[in-house]
Each structure stands twice: as C-alpha cells, then as structure tokens.
Amino acid sequence: MQTEKGASLVQIKALNRRQLRRAIYRQGPVARNRLARELGVSLPTVTTSVAAMLEEGLLTETPDEAAPGSLGGRPAMLVDFRPEAGFAVGVELGPYGTHACLTDLRGTVRCQTQGPPPPADYNQMLADTARLLEPLCAAAPEGRLLGVGIGLPGFVESGRGVLRTGLQESWTGRPLADDLAQALGRPVWADNNVRMRALWRDMLSGEPAPATFAYLFVSKGIACPLMIHNDLLAGARATAGEIGHTILQPGGPVCPGCGRRGCLEALAGEAALTARAAGLLAAGKAPALAARLAGRASDMADLLAVRDEEPAVATLLDEAVDALGLAAANLFNFIGPDLLAADGRIFTPAVHRERFLQVLRANLFGLSAQEAPVEFMPDAPLTGALGAAAHVIRHTLLA
Ligand SMILES: [Zn+2]
Numbered sequence: 001m002q003t004e005k006g007a008s009l010v011q012i013k014a015l016n017r018r019q020l021r022r023a024i025y026r027q028g029p030v031a032r033n034r035l036a037r038e039l040g041v042s043l044p045t046v047t048t049s050v051a052a053m054l055e056e057g058l059l060t061e062t063p064d065e066a067a068p069g070s071l072g073g074r075p076a077m078l079v080d081f082r083p084e085a086g087f088a089v090g091v092e093l094g095p096y097g098t099h100a101c102l103t104d105l106r107g108t109v110r111c112q113t114q115g116p117p118p119p120a121d122y123n124q125m126l127a128d129t130a131r132l133l134e135p136l137c138a139a140a141p142e143g144r145l146l147g148v149g150i151g152l153p154g155f156v157e158s159g160r161g162v163l164r165t166g167l168q169e170s171w172t173g174r175p176l177a178d179d180l181a182q183a184l185g186r187p188v189w190a191d192n193n194v195r196m197r198a199l200w201r202d203m204l205s206g207e208p209a210p211a212t213f214a215y216l217f218v219s220k221g222i223a224c225p226l227m228i229h230n231d232l233l234a235g236a237r238a239t240a241g242e243i244g245h246t247i248l249q250p251g252g253p254v255c256p257g258c259g260r261r262g263c264l265e266a267l268a269g270e271a272a273l274t275a276r277a278a279g280l281l282a283a284g285k286a287p288a289l290a291a292r293l294a295g296r297a298s299d300m301a302d303l304l305a306v307r308d309e310e311p312a313v314a315t316l317l318d319e320a321v322d323a324l325g326l327a328a329a330n331l332f333n334f335i336g337p338d339l340l341a342a343d344g345r346i347f348t349p350a351v352h353r354e355r356f357l358q359v360l361r362a363n364l365f366g367l368s369a370q371e372a373p374v375e376f377m378p379d380a381p382l383t384g385a386l387g388a389a390a391h392v393i394r395h396t397l398l399a
Contacts, residue, residue: 016041020049021398022230025105025203028080029062050079058085058397081105081397087140088392089133089186092193092384093118093152093167095220096299098129101385102136105393107204111139112382118152120168130183137186146396148186149388150176151193153221158234161190189391194223195232195241196387201341201377202227203390210338214331216243218324218344220271221257222264226335243331244269248323267323268346270300276316277303285312300345307349321352325359332372333365343377 019039024030032050036043053059060082067076083106091100094117101112115132118125129150137145155164161177177190198215201207209227216224222244226233233240244265245258252262256271266272277298280286288310292302307314328340347353353376361369377383 016045017049018399020046021053024050024059024079025081025398026230029064029078030080031064031067031076031078054079058082083108084141085144086146086393086397087144088146088389088396089136089140089148090196090385090388090390090392091129091133091148091150092196092388093125093129093150094193094384095153095167097381098132099381099385100132100136101382101389102139103204103386103389105397107200107206107386107390109382109386111136112385114381118167120170122168122171122174125168125171126179126183129180133184137184145186147392148180148184148188149196149390149392150180150188150190151196151384151388151391152176152190153193153219153223156190156192158191158195158232161188163190187396189388189395191388191391192223192225192241193384193387195225196391197343197377197384198225198227198232198341198387199390199394200383200387202230203393204386212337213339213341214335214337215341215343216324216328216331218268218270218342218346220269222269222324224327224331226337243327246327246330248326264323264327268320268327270345273303273316273320274298274300277313280312280316286310289313304345304349317346317352318355320346321355322359325356326363328356328360328374329363329372332360332367333363336367338373340372340374341377342374343383345379347376348379 020035023035023039032046033043036046050059058081059079061077061079064076064078083104086105087102089100089102091098097117098115102110104110113132113136115128119128133148137148153167157164162173162175163171165172177188181188194215194217197217201215202209211230213227214224223241224243225241245255245263247260247263248267249262253266253272253276254261255263255266256275257265277286277289281290288306289298289302292306303313303317307317331340357374360372364372
C-alpha cells in the first residue's frame with residue numbers, strides 16, 4: 001500500500017510540474033498567483049516550483065508593469081521561460097527538399113540550412129541527414145541542446161519514432177528516431193511533419209493559438225492533424241488527421257496515394273494535380289503550361305504561375321479548391337474546432353483563398369462564418385523544421 005501511495009504522489013507531482021511548465025510556456029510572462037488560480041493549486045506550491053526553475057536557470061523574472069504599485073513593497077514579478085535556456089534542432093524531410101534549423105525556446109532561429117529531397121536509400125538518407133544536422137547541433141551553446149526533431153510525410157508511430165509508411169517504400173518499419181540518434185549521438189524524436197507543423201502554430205508561431213484547432217496542410221499529400229485541448233490527437237494507430245483519404249466524390253479520379261477513387265488527395269493533392277496537368281498537356285489542352293515547361297515535368301509552382309492564362313489549369317485548380325472547401329466544412333461540422341490553420345501553396349493566390357472560404361461557408365451547418373475561422377499560414381520554408389524543434393521542446397522541457 002505504502003508503495004502504491006508513494007507512486008501516485010510522485011505521479012501527481014510530475015503532472016503538476018508538467019501543467020505548470022506548459023502554463024508558463026503558453027502564457028508567460030505570467031504572475032504566480034494567476035498560475036495558481038488557473039491550475040487549481042496553492043500559491044506556495046507554484047512559488048516553490050517556480051523558485052526551483054529560477055534556480056535551474058530555466059525561468060526569468062520581469063516586473064509587472066501593469067500591476068498596481070504596492071506601497072513601498074517590491075513590484076509584483078512575472079515569470080517566463082528564458083529563451084536561451086534551451087535549444088532544439090528541427091528538420092523536415094519533404095518531397096521538395098530538406099530544411100533544418102537551430103532555434104531557442106521561443107522560435108528565434110540561430111542558424112539554418114537546407115538540402116535536396118532525401119535520397120531513396122534509407123542508410124544514405126540517414127547519413128545525409130546526420131551530415132546536414134551536425135553543424136546545427138554543434139552551434140547550440142554547450143549543454144543546452146535539448147535534442148533533435150525530425151518530421152516527414154507519412155505515418156510515424158510518434159511514441160517510438162518508427163516509420164509505417166513514408167516518403168519511400170523501403171523505409172517502412174525502420175526505427176528512424178533511434179537510428180538518427182545513434183548517428184548524431186543526440187536524442188531524437190520523429191513524427192509526421194504536419195503534426196509537427198501544428199505544434200509550430202501552437203508553440204512557436206508568435207501568435208496565441210486556441211486550445212482546439214485543426215491544421216490543414218496541402219502538399220503532395222494532404223493531412224489535417226487536430227490539436228484538442230492543447231494536445232495532438234494521435235489516434236490508436238497513428239492515423240488520426242489523415243483527412244486526405246476521406247472520399248468526397250465516389251467514382252472520381254484515382255488517388256496516387258491510396259489507389260481508391262475520389263478522395264480529397266485525388267482531388268486536391270499536388271501529386272494528383274500535377275498528374276492531371278500531365279493529362280491536359282498530353283491532350284494539347286494546356287499550351288501556356290507546355291510553353292513554360294519546355295519538356296520538363298510540372299510542379300505546383302508551374303500550375304499556379306499559368307493559372308491566369310490557362311483556362312484548363314484554372315478549372316483544375318478551382319475544382320481542387322472546391323474540394324478543400326468542402327472538406328473544411330465537413331471538418332467544422334463534425335469537430336467544430338476554434339480555428340482552421342490552412343497551409344500549402346494552393347492557398348497562396350487570393351482568388352483561391354476567397355473561393356475556399358466561399359465553399360466552406362456555403363456548406364456549414366448551424367455555424368456562422370465567424371464561428372468557422374480560418375487562418376492562412378505564410379508560405380515559409382522553415383515552418384516544418386521549427387515544428388520539429390517545437391516537438392522536442394514539448395517532449396523535454398514541457399513533458
Ligand atoms: Zn487517397
């Protein structure tokens with residue numbers, strides 16, 4: 001009995017510690033009494049824990065300028081994480097390239113690097129990634145690197161960092177996190193890159209995030225992880241957030257990802273769109289695109305570039321945007337998140353954004369436009385890498 005009781009006390013302490021750290025990270029600079037009130041613990045409990053973290057150098061104090069001055073007393077102090085108390089390296093392996101950075105706890109990038117898309121051979125990919133990341137790890141102040149995060153498309157068992165399906169068939173079943181940890185001699189966390197992008201929005205985007213939001217990312221594939229009460233919904237089998245293979249048009253075009261017909265990815269994923277553009281080219285229906293490509297294969301940037309002068313391509317893109325708007329409406333109707341963050345090159349033209357919002361709003365059930373807010377994410381190369389770094393911060397300092 002004694003042991004059981006002791007264990008549960010330890011668990012409660014660990015839980016309190018995590019909640020306190022997360023609250024300071026989310027709200028800092030913040031007053032101790034506000035933390036105590038919100039977490040439902042006593043002020044002395046908060047004060048003791050905060051004192052320990054100040055001692056460790058994790059936190060910093062600033063005077064509360066907004067607080068009413070107390071007569072002759074010390075000004076009330078606010079506590080926050082010291083940005084340079086810890087650093088994380090993040091890397092995103094994507095179909096179009098590899099981006100990596102070293103950041104402090106608040107997302108200030110200290111250095112960054114980039115490389116080509118990873119090679120198909122697993123061992124070569126490991127070696128290339130380790131070589132790219134080593135200088136970033138070395139640039140972190142001595143003893144303050146929390147670890148390395150690696151994000152990539154596909155199913156990643158987030159607890160163990162094992163790949164289920166990834167960029168390459170031959171990587172399946174490989175323990176990516178362990179293998180890269182061995183290559184770098186640093187702790188490594190691996191997860192799906194879009195889940196990590198959602199963490200970027202939550203922790204490092206510089207904007208407050210609601211507790212419950214969805215992060216829709218359109219690249220070669222499409223995913224939409226959900227942040228529920230400040231935690232990523234993982235699902236029992238690492239498949240939560242795979243909105244891309246929900247079917248919107250039975251009998252529609254074949255999906256390059258799942259092989260079935262009419263799923264969202266078949267209608268709006270970049271791999272499907274460039275494949276269908278190839279069909280237009282072969283049929284002679286896209287002369288402007290043909291002139292631009294001069295024989296090479298198209299990518300999303302090409303389709304967006306010729307949109308205004310190529311009616312067939314404009315139609316293709318409009319239909320894709322319509323499918324995304326429908327999927328987003330389904331999501332709001334089903335889950336009702338406080339926000340939908342929309343990320344992807346298809347959302348860069350203003351005409352696409354307007355169309356997307358129009359379709360979304362036309363298909364809402366019982367919600368006003370204000371109750372289905374959408375934010376378009378900037379098209380920034382480091383978003384995924386910063387998300388991978390956020391994942392490390394979350395699993396170390398905030399765990
Ligand atoms: Zn599919």
